[in-house]
Amino acid sequence: MPRRLPLYVERNYVKGKTYLSFRKGKGPRIRLPDDPSSVAFTEAYNAALTGQPAAPANGVTRAAPGSIAALVASYRKSSEYLSLRATSKQQYEHRIETIREDHGHRSVAGLNRERIVVGILQPFADRPGSALDTLKKLRILIRHAINIGWLKHDPSIGIKRPKIGKIRSWTDDEVAQFKARWPLGTKQRTAFHLFLNLGQRRSDVVRMAQTHITADQRIRIKQQKTGADLLVPLHRDTIAALAAFDMQHIVIITTEYGKPFTVDGFSGWMRDAITEAGLPMDAKPHGLRKAAGRMLAEAGATAKQIMAVLGHATLAEAQRYCDEADQAGLAQDAVTLLEGHKANRSTQTAPVSLGKRSNKRGES
Structure with missing residues (x-):
């Protein structure tokens, strides 16, 4: 025993x-x-x-040569990893450390398609988002292994990316419902307008400060994800929301203790506000950025104009909003034409009034 x-x-x-x-x-x-x-x-x-560090005993804590743990250690010393922004490095580190903990003993040379799918990705079968992130980070490690000569080819080629649900845009009714629950002057309504009218990500909204607002009612934004520097005019609704809100700190949206939010804490706080407004779980804070793009496109903004507001890295990302708006508008025009066409097919004078039936449809 x-x-x-x-x-x-x-x-x-x-x-x-x-x-x-x-x-x-x-x-x-x-x-x-x-x-x-x-x-x-x-x-x-x-x-x-x-929770104290211990000296290696019999070498058991040292990563075996050629193992995934050794590959992770090598990647952490690479210029690619060291040049990452602090926020990106934090996101990478969480997933890479999980891979090291769970699979550090595995041989890099022994990786193949089956072992990756069954051994590494299968445990996340019920969490497609985690599975996708694991695959992305594993491919980064594999690329590093190829660069340093540990692998000759990518064993993950052919593995399909796990499908995850896309975050959708808020509807006009949902926008109105949130406004009805949170009036002007509330912190929730102010944060809502910073999301919707500026179309920025949560990592950017959480850092917005009074010092970022210029005298001509524009706001300077350095996007955390892309590093892009933006200067975006404040929408009149945002100006009204800021005027009604009692800003007591440099950072616009703070915790109840007057401290800046963390990105995750800010997300949770917004999630609570959305839930209290009676909106469904799939109405996410990032959906307000999608709604901003949709509303700009429906107002007739070009892809380049949308790109200038949202800060997309490529024109193709902004073009999707224009394409969706064009599709909706063209569909409405098409149905209007169809309805008019059917109306014109009816006779101008009912045949029964003349005592006989017309020979052809659409003729009087």
Whole structure:
């Protein structure tokens, strides 16, 4: 019978071998020495339990040469990783560390299509967003492996990207419903106009400050994702919302304690405001950026004009809004023509009034 292990210690079975690791809840998995009766095991266990770093015991914490863990360590030292913006690096790090924790023992050379699909992506079958992000980050690591000569080709070629639902634009009715719940002067209504009338992402709205607003009622925006510098005129509704809101801090939207929001905290706060307005779960904050693009296109703005407001990196992204608006307008015109065509097919004088039926439809 296997020896009973201390709290949070688990056995991992990989390729016929047994390894011991420490893992508390959903925290990181920490490799431990193989002999639970050894002094090295006790020291490593106590260090993991108290959250203190421990010296490597018998080399077990060192990434094996050619392993995914070693590849992650190499990528973290690369110029590609080091040149990432801080926010991008934070997003990369979360997923890459998960890959290292769960699959660091695997050989890079042993990666193939089946092992990636079954071993790495299958656990996220019920979370397509996580599966897609894992595949994206794994491909970054694979590209690095090719660059440093660990792989000759990309084993992920042919793997289809998991399908995830696209964030939709808010409808005009949903916009009106949110306004009805949150009147001018509320923090929620002010944030709503910064989203809708400026068409920016949450990472940009959360950092908007009074000092970014110019004397001629424009706002300077340096987009967090793209690094683009924008100067966007304030819509009259946004000006009215800012005038009605009691701004007591430099940053426009702050927590109840007057501190700037984190991006995730701001998202959660907006989610609560949307839910309280009675809107469905798929009415997301980012959907207001989509609504801004839609409304600009419906107002007749060109793709370049939409691009100037939303800050898209390519013209094709902005062109989609114009194409959707054109499709809706053309469809409406087509149905109007069809209705008029059917109306013109009826006779001007009813045949029964003359006592006989007309020989042809559409003739009087």
